[in-house]
Amino acid sequence: MSDNSRDIIFIGKKPLMTYVTAAIIQLATQPMITIKARGLTTAIAIDVAQLVLSKTKPAFEIENVKIGSESLVAADGRNRDVSTIDISIKRTTG
Amino acid sequence: MSDNSRDIIFIGKKPLMTYVTAAIIQLATQPMITIKARGLTTAIAIDVAQLVLSKTKPAFEIENVKIGSESLVAADGRNRDVSTIDISIKRTTG
Numbered sequence: 001m002s003d004n005s006r007d008i009i010f011i012g013k014k015p016l017m018t019y020v021t022a023a024i025i026q027l028a029t030q031p032m033i034t035i036k037a038r039g040l041t042t043a044i045a046i047d048v049a050q051l052v053l054s055k056t057k058p059a060f061e062i063e064n065v066k067i068g069s070e071s072l073v074a075a076d077g078r079n080r081d082v083s084t085i086d087i088s089i090k091r092t093t094g
Numbered sequence: 095m096s097d098n099s100r101d102i103i104f105i106g107k108k109p110l111m112t113y114v115t116a117a118i119i120q121l122a123t124q125p126m127i128t129i130k131a132r133g134l135t136t137a138i139a140i141d142v143a144q145l146v147l148s149k150t151k152p153a154f155e156i157e158n159v160k161i162g163s164e165s166l167v168a169a170d171g172r173n174r175d176v177s178t179i180d181i182s183i184k185r186t187t188g
Contacts, residue, residue, distance in 0.1 A: 043137040046177040050163040054175075065159040067181065069144040081148075083140040087161065 006030065011037035011045045019048045020055065023089070027052070027060060032090040038070060042085040049087045063088040100124065105131035105139045113142045114149065117183070121146070121154060126184040132164060136179040143181045157182040 007030045009023050019035070026033045037045035053060055066086040074080045101124045103117050113129070120127045131139035147154055160180040168174045 040134070040137045042140050043134045043177065046136050046161045046179060049161060050175070050177050054163070062161065065161055067140045067143060067156065067159055069148070081144070083137065083144050085140060 007033045009033060009035045009048070011035065011041045011048065013041075016044060016047060016051070019044075020051045023048060023052045024056060027056070027089065027091070032063060032088055035087040035089070036084070038084040039082045042067075042083060045085050045087055049089060052089060058092055060089050061092045063090040101127045103127060103129045103142070105129065105135045105142065107135075110138060110141060110145070113138075114145045117142060117146045118150060121150070121183065121185070126157060126182055129181040129183070130178070132178040133176045136161075136177060139179050139181055143183060146183060152186055154183050155186045157184040 007026060009019055009026065011019055023033055023035060035045050035049055049062065053062070064086075065088075068084045068086075069081045070084050071079050072082055101120060103113055103120065105113055117127055117129060129139050129143055143156065147156070158180075159182075162178045162180075163175045164178050165173050166176055
């Protein structure tokens with residue numbers, strides 16, 4: 001994994017198209033980007049990836065999708081496991 | 095892909111643990127199962143997969159994660175694209 005944080009798009013609470021635009025801009029200069037999300041925003045991450053692909057078709061493709069879980073300390077001090085998703089998108093080859 | 099519908103767990107609106115239990119029961123007799131979801135329940139599908147793995151550790155592992163989109167006709171008659179996720183889980187080898 002690259003340590004260049006510019007190739008990671010972390011999904012938060014901004015409008016969906018903010019992330020789609022950011023991803024397409026990064027893909028203009030980076031060989032690969034990774035869209036990361038956790039918890040309920042994992043569903044948004046999939047939407048963002050699909051929109052990036054459909055808006056730039058057929059320039060980019062899904063390289064890899066990884067799911068996992070992370071332990072977070074919640075506001076009440078207890079540990080909570082949240083699910084995570086990492087979607088890598090790269091330029092279509094051939 | 096197998097045409098055996100018993101090895102597919104489709105995520106709906108039931109409580110999370112319903113799907114976790116169903117998946118673990120299917121994995122007792124099937125070599126591989128696929129957890130499918132679309133729209134906002136894609137986030138739940140990831141939770142279900144992570145819970146299946148953590149509750150049965152180290153018996154099963156993620157075989158593949160596939161994301162995509164599907165065109166649905168919404169209640170207002172217009173087409174809407176929804177994101178989908180397919181998570182395949184198989185018995186750990188070796």
